[in-house]
Amino acid sequence: METKTKTIGILTSGGDCPGLNAAIRGVAKAAQGQGTKVIGILDGFRGLVENRMMMLEDKHVSGILTTGGTFLGSSRDKPHKMPMGGTEMDMTEVAIANARKNHIDCLVCLGGNGTQKNAMRLHEAGLDVLTLPKTIDNDVAGTDITFGFDSSMAIATEAIDRLHTTASSHHRAIVCEIMGHKAGWLALGAGIAGGADVILLPEIPYDLEHVVAHLVERRHHNKRFSIIAVAEGAVPKNDKNRAERAQPQEEVEGLIQEPVASRVAREIQQAAGIEVRYTSLGHVQRGGSPTATDRLLSTRLGTKAGELLHDGVYNVMVGINGNDCVAVPLAEVAGHTKVVPPNHPWLKTAALVDTCLGDKIEFKE
Missing domain, CATH: 3.40.50.460 (Phosphofructokinase domain)
Known part of the structure; x- marks a missing residue:
């Protein structure tokens, strides 16, 4: 069956952690294998606002499974409160306009609690999104575990x-x-x-x-x-x-x-x-290389994201429930913290x- 998602944008936001590159690789390879174009957005939401992007090919995501950090770069900038020339501005509409300009059907966001909330705000403003739970803190709601935690x-x-x-x-x-x-x-x-x-x-x-x-x-x-x-x-x-x-x-x-x-x-x-x-x-x-557990987890979450994108399932976070990768409505995740x-x-x-x-x-x- 032909994919329902022609083009995705993918970004990493918030603090870096082991497993980000493995997750990018999982999403990109699964999406590309099903006929979806993948655009890498540099330095998180700031790159989306500043329209700094690159078309990802197989060569860009080969050999990155074992490396730490994120080759796309990251930042803690929020679209709705972004410092621009010394002034904090709401750049939500600019972010969405740039996504539309690059024909992005769905924005894939890899990040922790802040990223989940920022993705939800973009969804509420009219952009389809899909997220993956990344954080060493393991405090994202809706998933048993986050990648980066084990490492x-x-x-x-x-x-x-x-x-x-x-x-x-x-x-x-x-x-x-x-x-x-x-x-x-x-x-x-x-x-x-x-x-x-x-x-x-x-x-x-x-x-x-x-x-x-x-x-x-x-x-x-x-x-x-x-x-x-x-x-x-x-x-x-x-x-x-x-x-x-x-x-x-x-x-x-x-x-x-x-x-x-x-x-x-x-x-x-x-x-x-x-x-x-x-x-x-x-x-x-x-820092450093992700553990085998995080490499496996990141790859599973990334490839599941690729499957959901193929089927046109948006505005969810891909989480872990027991042994299964599941689609969790983003509204059940954003704004919630999983504590002990x-x-x-x-x-x-x-x-x-x-x-x-x-x-x-x-x-x-």
């Missing part, structure tokens, strides 16, 4: 593994700050996999006394080092500035905040009287291996 979790886990060596050699406590925005999936997964003794998440505001008591108890049992995995959005209980503290550094314009790990290390050292060091992994978690629920099995797993989660938790059956 980043592997990097964070290796970092914790390495910190064990120094912590045990010097009998220290070491705080490791892990990305994840306002969701704790990354810190929780890497913390469990790396054997962290304390895991602090945005979803569970921590009680410093509870954390210190756990660390002191470890010392009483002759466990002379501890690893504390801290999500960048972790906040203490009863903190009047909790909302401001939970803001990732890149979101606070013109302000460089103290790393969360630094604050937590100082609090623990002052309260417990033990030597504490800290490290903030930062953007190293976004209070009864999630990973939390119970952590608790059963005597990991402190920052406060007392009761698990409901």
Whole structure:
């Protein structure tokens, strides 16, 4: 059957992560194989507004499966609030006009929560879109997992593994700050996999006394080092500035905040009287080659997108539900954030291996 989509545009938006190139490749190869032209849009939504595009051929997407980042480039610009010559302007109509000018039937957007919302705004303004869930944070609604998450979790886990060596050699406590925005999936997964003794998440505001008591108890049992995995959005209980503290550094314009790990290390050292060091992994978690899991996931999502485009299915996100790739209405995704629920099995797993989660938790059956 002839494809219902003659031409697509594809862009990557928001922070980079492993698996983007693999997803671009999956979409492009599946679409091209069914007779659809593929236009690559450079540097996210800004490239769409500035009409910076290139026709993608097979040679452009060959050999990129294993490479990190995105060869199309990315940006955090939003069409409805885009800085233009020092002034923030609504460029939605320009973006749609450029899509029409290039005969784009559907705009394929690879990105996280912000991208899902921006794609939804374009859809509401009259442009057909299709999205894929990309983020190391794993916080996009409507999908079991996002691509980029597994690779980043592997990097964070290796970092914790390495910190064990120094912590045990010097009998220290070491705080490791892990990305994840306002969701704790990354810190929780890497913390469990790396054997962290304390895991602090945005979803569970921590009680410093509870954390210190756990660390002191470890010392009483002759466990002379501890690893504390801290999500960048972790906040203490009863903190009047909790909302401001939970803001990732890149979101606070013109302000460089103290790393969360630094604050937590100082609090623990002052309260417990033990030597504490800290490290903030930062953007190293976004880089490098994707894991086999992310390569497979990105390729599956990309090729499923190609099938949906062939059938003319638009204004959905391609997500994972169990073992299946599914089309999720974009309206059910945009504006929603998937955080760690209070009864999630990973939390119970952590608790059963005597990991402190920052406060007392009761698990409901």
